[in-house]
Amino acid sequence: MLEVITHKNDWDRIVKRFGEIDFYHSFDYHKANVKEDETPVLLFYTSNGVSIAFPLVVRPINDSGYFDVTSVYGYVGPLVTKIDGWKDTLSEWHQQLVIFFAKNRIVSAFSSMNPFISEQNSLLLGLGEVENLGRIVYLDLEKSGNHMKEYSQTTMRYVKRNQQLFDILEGKTEKDALLFMDIYYQTMDRIHADPNYYFKLPYFMGLVQNDEFDARFVFAVSKDSKEVAAGAFIVSTQNRIIQYHLSGTSDKYRHLSPIRTVIDHVRKLGVSNGHRYFNLGGGVGSKNDSLYEFKTSFSQNSVPFQVWKFIADWEAYDRLCQKYPSEPNSGKPNYFPKYRSNLK
DSSP states (O other): OEEEEOSHHHHHHHHTTOSSOOGGGSHHHHHHHOOTTOEEEEEEEEETTEEEEEEEEEEEOTTSSOEEEEOOSSSOOOEEOOOTTGGGGHHHHHHHHHHHHHHTTEEEEEEEOOTTSTTHHHHHTTSSEEEEEEEEEEEETTOOSOGGGGSOHHHHHHHHHHTTTEEEEEEOSHHHHHHHHHHHHHHHHHTTOOGGGOOOHHHHHHHHTOSSSEEEEEEEEETTTOOEEEEEEEEEETTTEEEEEEEEEOGGGGGGOTHHHHHHHHHHHHHHTTOSEEEEEOSGGGOOSHHHHHHHTTOOOEEEEEEEEEESOHHHHHHHHHHSOOOTTOSOTTOSSGGGTTOO
């Protein structure tokens, strides 16, 4: 009833069965994001013609002998094939999850959710809780009419002016990756990002060379100096979803906001290629901050960013919280699981 899939060929074959997927569900994206002591698993459940696939990452909790599960960075959550009466299988699906957690000494489970894939809330309803963390901004690429009418006056002004200042170039080579990493790291330094966000060259090359989705670098290049002013790492899946996965702007060109020109280019490309959504994401830490406001200058369409939290073993959870307590006034009052708020 519940298979634990860990091999690439089986994983990719199963995920392809589902009509609504994102590149965050792929085996290769998981392998690119897990640490040495972590194991990506695809929990595959089938019953009476209904299939459910849930990608997760199993990780040890220090030397406690216990484990927990989480999701990779991005928008993940479970997938389901919807047939008549599929909701009748949910109690059994939940029971199989609980059995898997118990057998593997898994204390808690966490997963980010994907707002562009339907029924994820229904799949987890009654098992733990789904929490709204903030909102994410997206462009509806199937909407008729001129999408630029949704741009703010500021964004429209930058986009029109920058057409005279920058060329748009795309690439998938190692040279392109290094160019992107340079401006991306400048941006991460500027916002004092967590070290986990400083992705290395193998991470990028593993994704751009993938056959399951289309990942590429899109640059705004100065027409005068030929320097890269801004860039985005864009990933698209099955002609449905384009993800504005990572981006960066050179310190030298920040005042010209060339990244707006990159976003506008990707929007036009998505429309011409028949994609449905272009997800810009939300603010830092899901807050309605200046980054979020920047993204709303392209579109007023937004959806909640949600995460799933479940405690499988309350007794072990409480013991671990006592063993690894969070620091007072740590700024992480809702961190889940609590025992990990100070663990590396």
